[in-house]
Amino acid sequence: MARAKTANTMVKLVSAAKTGYEKWFNIPRSTPKMNLILYDPRAKRHCLFVEDKKRRVAERPPKDYSRSHPGSDFFMGDLIKNQF
Amino acid sequence: MSLTAKEAFAKLPQKLHNFFIKYPPRPFAQYSEKPSTIVDPNLNPFYPNKNPETGRWHGAKYSLRRSSDLYKMARKFGIQDLLPPLPKKFYEEKYFNKNWMRGVLTQKKRKWERDFPEKLEAREQAIAKMDETIAAARPRYKKQLEKKQQREKTWF
Numbered sequence: 001m002a003r004a005k006t007a008n009t010m011v012k013l014v015s016a017a018k019t020g021y022e023k024w025f026n027i028p029r030s031t032p033k034m035n036l037i038l039y040d041p042r043a044k045r046h047c048l049f050v051e052d053k054k055r056r057v058a059e060r061p062p063k064d065y066s067r068s069h070p071g072s073d074f075f076m077g078d079l080i081k082n083q084f
Numbered sequence: 085m086s087l088t089a090k091e092a093f094a095k096l097p098q099k100l101h102n103f104f105i106k107y108p109p110r111p112f113a114q115y116s117e118k119p120s121t122i123v124d125p126n127l128n129p130f131y132p133n134k135n136p137e138t139g140r141w142h143g144a145k146y147s148l149r150r151s152s153d154l155y156k157m158a159r160k161f162g163i164q165d166l167l168p169p170l171p172k173k174f175y176e177e178k179y180f181n182k183n184w185m186r187g188v189l190t191q192k193k194r195k196w197e198r199d200f201p202e203k204l205e206a207r208e209q210a211i212a213k214m215d216e217t218i219a220a221a222r223p224r225y226k227k228q229l230e231k232k233q234q235r236e237k238t239w240f
Contacts, residue, residue: 016210037225048214
């Protein structure tokens with residue numbers, strides 16, 4: 001029988017400055033791909049830290065950036081029209 | 085009371101003496117400066133020589149060790165030029181014209197030593213471009229940078 005998956009995973013973030021500096025985090029499994037801006041003491045400045053390994057992430061529906069507000073396309077006139 | 089040539093020759097060490105009997109000194113006999121054939125009259129006993137019929141090589145009549153021995157002995161008497169030419173160099177000649185090994189002149193180094201300068205170069209470039217990489221991942225970072233630059237105090 002396969003082992004049950006834990007709620008959290010350990011994730012390694014590696015500095016984008018290629019200094020080899022790493023940071024580990026224990027995060028919920030469903031969090032999307034992480035990148036953080038943290039201090040890299042070998043580069044002596046804040047750098048982007050990116051995840052080292054690929055991992056499965058909970059799927060989220062893509063964000064809809066069209067300006068319509070849910071319910072904003074509702075037209076009272078249609079309701080009234082259908083009544084008569 | 086100086087020695088005649090014959091008397092001097094008799095006084096040489098046994099090894100040199102026997103060598104000159106078999107291979108007369110240079111003004112009286114010619115020796116090739118390179119490996120040649122075993123039927124060559126100017127055969128050099130310090131070099132390997134080829135049998136032209138079979139195409140096989142014969143080893144030197146006098147090994148490198150023995151030839152070095154003879155040379156050093158002859159040099160003590162100052163008669164090293166009477167010997168046939170040797171494949172080896174000695175003393176000052178060697179010091180100034182040494183045949184260095186290829187691996188000593190151009191060292192191969194370890195894999196990590198060869199790759200290291202590139203690695204450092206890549207690291208330097210990554211740090212130089214860090215602001216751009218962060219801005220690519222976090223669009224808001226550009227504004228932050230601009231604000232920072234505005235706040236920077238200058239000498240004016």
